[in-house]
Amino acid sequence: MKKGQNGFTIPELLVVIILAAFFSTLIMTFAFNYWRDGFLLQSDEDTLTTRLDAGDILREEIGTSSGMIIQNSIADNHTLVPDPNIGSNLFWIPIHAIPGNKPVGSAGRITPLVYFRRYSTDASKNFIMNGAQPYEDEYILYLDGSSKSLKQRVLANPSATGNRTLTSCPASAASPTCPADKTIATDLASIDTRYFSRTGNLIDYTSIFDTNTNSYAGPDFTVVEVVEMTLNISAKPTFQKTNATSNSTIIRIALRNS
Numbered sequence: 001m002k003k004g005q006n007g008f009t010i011p012e013l014l015v016v017i018i019l020a021a022f023f024s025t026l027i028m029t030f031a032f033n034y035w036r037d038g039f040l041l042q043s044d045e046d047t048l049t050t051r052l053d054a055g056d057i058l059r060e061e062i063g064t065s066s067g068m069i070i071q072n073s074i075a076d077n078h079t080l081v082p083d084p085n086i087g088s089n090l091f092w093i094p095i096h097a098i099p100g101n102k103p104v105g106s107a108g109r110i111t112p113l114v115y116f117r118r119y120s121t122d123a124s125k126n127f128i129m130n131g132a133q134p135y136e137d138e139y140i141l142y143l144d145g146s147s148k149s150l151k152q153r154v155l156a157n158p159s160a161t162g163n164r165t166l167t168s169c170p171a172s173a174a175s176p177t178c179p180a181d182k183t184i185a186t187d188l189a190s191i192d193t194r195y196f197s198r199t200g201n202l203i204d205y206t207s208i209f210d211t212n213t214n215s216y217a218g219p220d221f222t223v224v225e226v227v228e229m230t231l232n233i234s235a236k237p238t239f240q241k242t243n244a245t246s247n248s249t250i251i252r253i254a255l256r257n258s
Helices: 010-063
Strands: 067-069 100-103 110-119 136-144 149-155 182-185 188-196 226-235 245-254
Touching: 010 110, 010 182, 010 226, 010 245, 100 110, 110 188, 149 188
Parallel strands: none
Antiparallel strands: 067 110, 100 188, 110 136, 136 149, 149 182, 188 226, 226 245
16 A cells, blocks of 8 residues: 555455444344334233223123023024024024133134123113013124124114114124124134023033933023133234234123023
8 A cells, every 4th residue: 555545454344344234233133122022012912901891891791681592583684604494594503501612713704602682772771661571682792703803793672662772784784874793802812601600500501411302401591690701812913923912811790680
């Protein structure tokens, strides 16, 4: 090099490049891990909110019900899982009080969970009477595999004049007079259910088998007074390759009107 000239030698330039790349990698790794952990914490917080909200909704909806039912008696024009034994397709498939785990299923799969009734009320929240007894609306809780969610279908009693409750529909058929089914919980993997009498005895439709009819004859939804649901939530936060958020919450509900 001529006297008076300034600059880097090739070894010096290589050292600068290597050090710059090393520190850039450290900074990017730290930033990526920081963002990933932040999204994980946000996902955990979101699922906590989901669990709390789901508990409040289910306790309000089921806790004030007038009882569990095996099948809807109010016709549903948008039945997602129709009873194959009824040609009209207006009635959901019957389900029984069988404790166990129900997975959400794959996209497009609908899994009925429980059905129940609530008294019909008018705009002032007064019961709409059918003689000595109130009319009743019907509700269907089902698992939606496409959205990995627990949803609620409402079937308003058409005979209850002045009924403030509106029948709901799938989102694809929703309108001002038929709002979309309510989403109660999201990011669901499965739900565990158990049913009890008020004295704490487990109710299981499969606990008794009638050899004469070759069918189950155990206690069913008509005698259920306490419902227990365990919501198993699994979510994949941003920057995560797997469902890193996984937790469960147990919701136990006593039917006030049973």
